[in-house]
Amino acid sequence: MKIKGKTILLDKPVYVTGHAGVAGKKEGEGPLAQDFDAIFDDTTVGQQSYELAESALLKDAIIRAVSKSGVSFSDVNFVLSGDLLDQCMGSAFALKDLNISSIGLFGACSTMALSLANGAMLVDCGAECVVAATSSHFCSSERQFRFPLEYGGQRPPTAQWTVTGAGASVLQGQGDGIKIKALQIGTITDLGITDANNMGAAMAPAAARTITDFLNDTDTKPSDYDLILTGDLGFTGSKLLHEITELEYNVKLDKNHKDCGMLIYDLKKQDVNSGGSGCGCGGSVLCSHIMKQMEKGKLNKVLFVATGALMSPTSSKQGNSIPSIAHAVLLEA
Secondary structure, eight states: OOEEEEEEEEEEEEEEEEEEEEEHHHHHTTTTTGHHHHHHOTTTTTSSHHHHHHHHHHHHHHHHHHEEEEHOGGGGGGGEEOOGGGHHHHHHHHTTTTTEEEEOOOGEEEEEHHHHHHHHHHTTTTTTEEEEEEEEHHHHHHHHOOOOOOGGGOOOOTOEEEOOEEEEEEEEEESOOEEEEEEEEOOBBOOOOOOTTHHHHHHHHHHHHHHHHHHHHTTTTTSSSSSESSSSSSHHHHHHHHHHHHHHHHOOOOOGEEEHHHHSTTTTTSSSSSSEEEEHHHHIIIIIIHHHHHHHHHHOOEEEEEEEEEHHHHHHHHHHHOOOOEEEEEEEO
């Protein structure tokens, strides 16, 4: 691989040979319902806790993706996964019975792009088969980062709804269809936002930075892509992203940009305030709706930029700001 600026250009394309996105009941009531590989109406997925339910969603997505790829679990060299829970327990409990070498990642809501990027580099370096995955669950995330559901606190307009869902993709050095050709590991950006109910404002600067860095490194412009897809900025963050890229970087995203957090829900009909968020937001939308659109020939060149707020319950209680990051992966059909 070659490095130009902050962007990594792969020597050979890395192929997505299998992918799956699964979702919960609320997500299944949204506009992307027909594209999810599975929709679970039971919020607990038959488990004893919301945290174990998230693990069950992730395990299901991984099994479906591996099955689609035509490989067996014994062929997988590594699985890269992470989530929003302490010590990435969602991933740990999902993977503990699969007997695959596991690499835990934490990029908050940027984890789908982070796992794809690291997985692609591993394949470029010689790994034969890697699984990139992530998950989130509304109830487990609310319990950890905000308030127990029983509290019933009012959500401000800028708040987002953590997606209950998971996504997984199988990466190999050979194949057909969707391929990864370039990627960028993001740079932590912090403009001093402290409101945990306004993740979009915290993450938009990181998205703007990564997108413009990628465009500069590759000597491209937004119109060169069928879609620049952010992970979960929601309505508030997407609006800020456009303002920042235009005013600070002189780049107009216009109609080339869409956000998974706005695609997965109907903001007018579903009570989700500013849209969707969480690792499972970008993961489930990318690995189902977007990749299926690419396979149908409706999208050819997609720059996936997932964003993450690198906070914790401890940092929030101490009054610290919310550092954020955005990772980018270039997908081509």
